[in-house]
């Protein structure tokens with residue numbers, strides 16, 4: 316995993332990947348917590364990330380209800396009704412305390428958006 320200072324008090328979490336054989340054992344959560352601690356110590360207030368919903372190679376389908384959908388002219392309407400259809404990692408970040416704060420339609424191609432999430436990682 317990695318973290319990048321983006322601007323002002325905002326850092327970006329990127330990338331994050333746990334080896335398939337080690338997933339669902341708390342490794343991802345522990346890595347995120349370690350980065351949050353490090354960023355807070357450096358004066359960061361917010362950790363943000365984008366989590367793509369790209370079409371899967373095997374099936375050509377996306378993983379959330381936002382995939383393959385025309386998000387314009389009201390992306391936030393679709394975002395507020397998001398559902399996890401095929402194990403998209405945005406729910407992992409929800410479990411780590413991140414909130415969904417936006418969406419970039421067509422980030423990876425038509426109907427393949429990037430879902431934006433953020434968390435306050437330090438107190439005032």
Ligand SMILES: CC(C)(COP(=O)(O)OP(=O)(O)OC[C@H]1O[C@@H](n2cnc3c(N)ncnc32)[C@H](O)[C@@H]1OP(=O)(O)O)[C@@H](O)C(=O)NCCC(=O)NCCS
Pocket residue numbers: 331332333334337338339340341342343344345365366367402403404405406407408410
């Ligand atoms: C997403 C990823 C980093 C999660 O790491 P992990 O070590 O498997 O996650 P953890 O075991 O720490 O899980 C923490 C919590 O999130 C949940 N969770 C993990 N992956 C999830 C998923 N895909 N969908 C829903 N919930 C998920 C776990 O059930 C757990 O919940 P609990 O605490 O209530 O039991 C890992 O699956 C991965 O590397 N995936 C492939 C690459 C990827 O998608 N990276 C993110 C790109 S933005």
